[in-house]
Amino acid sequence: MKLIRLFLKKPISQYHPALYFIIIWIRRGFRYVQWKTDGRQYAQSFHSNPLTFRVKKHQSVLIRKLGDSEQRWQKNKVINLKIASERISTILIKPNETFSFCQLVGLPTIKQGYVEGMELSFGQARGGIGGGICQIANLIHWLVLHSPLQVIQRSQHSFDPFPDQGRVLPFGSGAAIFYNYIDYQFYNPTEYTFQINLWFSEKCLEGELRCSHDLGYIYHVFEKNHRFVKVGESYYRQNEIWRHKKEKYKSGEIIETECMTKNFAKLMYKPQQIDAEYQYVDDVH
Secondary structure, X not given: OHHHHHOOOOOHHHOOHHHHHHHHHHHHHHHHHHHHHOOOEEOOOEOOOOOOEEEEEEEEEOOOOOOOXXXXXXXXXXXXXXXXXXXXXXXXXXXXXXXXXHHHHOOOOXXXXXXXXXXXXXXXXXXXXXXXXXXXXHHHHHHHHOOOOEEEEOEOOOEEOOOOOOOOOOOOOOOEOEOOOEOOEEEOOOOOOEEEEEEEOOOEEEEEEEEOOOOOEEEEEEEEEEEEEEEOOEEEEEEEEEEEEEEOOOOOOEEEEEEEEEEEEEEOOOOOOOOEEEOOHHHOO
């Protein structure tokens, strides 16, 4: 398969619609097998009462202006978010358990009430059933970054489709979802139980991560080395996501600092500012 790809100018799935669906279902089949055989204990328990201690809370605006994308997709996204959130909210992640977004939400279908929302695929925005539910994964990932939970599977888009408009979180701090092999998973290595709660206000998707015990420390997540670069005739965006682990009751003393991820994505638009220019991608550091 890798040898064939060397001679192709684009992914195999783009040569014919039938190939696209065949490859998707092959990948989904492999993931079904993996879920049954990987030996992981996946989170499946729910509890309506919130756990005692809040670790982190965040909110995400529901309707945003994203380039020239159809606002109909934005409104439909809210419908999809409300259906998907019911599959996740109040989930407990017990010690040694793994959270899987795709396992909990399942395959979005019209029968379940999902409608056409915006999906990002092959460098462009397009409509798809269940489109937009990755906004939940984005919010959950931001909560998890502020905890000792360990991300074990996370994908992100290799392109940046829209200029920033009202961005709150750093670029590259989200998580892409495509059932079921592009999943978002994290593992609980602690002796405590965690819980994710989701709800909606008038304009926002709201969420919190709670814990059965007081952790005694907090996390501060921040961005470093953000810049726009030009490589040949193309434009790219890069940055790094870092975090401090701090003592909760000792004036914020920093215990540990670590780089969580490094991002490098092609832009689907021309940025207003260029910070550096290179001839080849390999020249970018």
